[in-house]
Amino acid sequence: MVVLDDTRAWEAAASVPDPEVPCVSVAELGILRWVRMEGGVAVAGVTPTYSGCPATLAIELAIETALLEAGFEARIERVLSPAWTTDWITDAGREKLRAYGIAPPVAGAGKAALFDSPTVCCPRCGSENTMKISEFGSTACKAHYQCKACAEPFDYFKCI
Ligand SMILES: [Zn+2]
Structure with missing residues (x-):
């Protein structure tokens, strides 16, 4: 039996590439804030980059799909505060x-x-x-x- 814990959920969600910049993952970009298990559902906190960035919905859908494919029930929670800044891009992401x-x-x-x-x-x-x-x-x-x-x-x- 596969254990559906939040570490696996994080890894599944974190591997999603950014739709606009496919070389970096949503985790490296810093827009995936956290993934936690809530009553058997993997809830991913996503902070949109630029407000009104049309990619936001696509990103949320991609993360949800990745979680579903990893065997999780999934839900996306949009985290608007604190606002994302480019300082959240990891060093690996910058490279x-x-x-x-x-x-x-x-x-x-x-x-x-x-x-x-x-x-x-x-x-x-x-x-x-x-x-x-x-x-x-x-x-x-x-x-x-x-x-x-x-x-x-x-x-x-x-x-x-
Ligand atoms: Zn040059």
């Missing part, structure tokens, strides 16, 4: 973003957003000599940048 060609958010830059433009390093060559091409990249959560050193265009995961 994967970079390897995927997306510049990870600059830690703490969200708070300085009023004064704008953090130094964004090129995920390919590491140069700080980059420029913003557009406020919106492949999704609203990312800005489009180009490296002036190696000419690589890339997405920057915006800070909030």
Whole structure:
């Protein structure tokens, strides 16, 4: 008999890739807050990233499906407070973003957003000599940048 405990539930839910950035999992992105067993039901706490991010529903559905496939009854609880910030992305998640060609958010830059433009390093060559091409990249959560050193265009995961 398979024991349906919260560790297994966490592992099932945590393995779900982010639908917009499939190289990182929802756990690495920090949007999966916790999974706990409540009366035989695995309840996953999910904090949406950007408010109104259309991916939120898809993420919740994917986590629920992963739990069901692992043999759990599942429920998603949306955790709105505290609000998600890019600081919640784990170190492993940041590494994967970079390897995927997306510049990870600059830690703490969200708070300085009023004064704008953090130094964004090129995920390919590491140069700080980059420029913003557009406020919106492949999704609203990312800005489009180009490296002036190696000419690589890339997405920057915006800070909030
Ligand atoms: Zn570069």
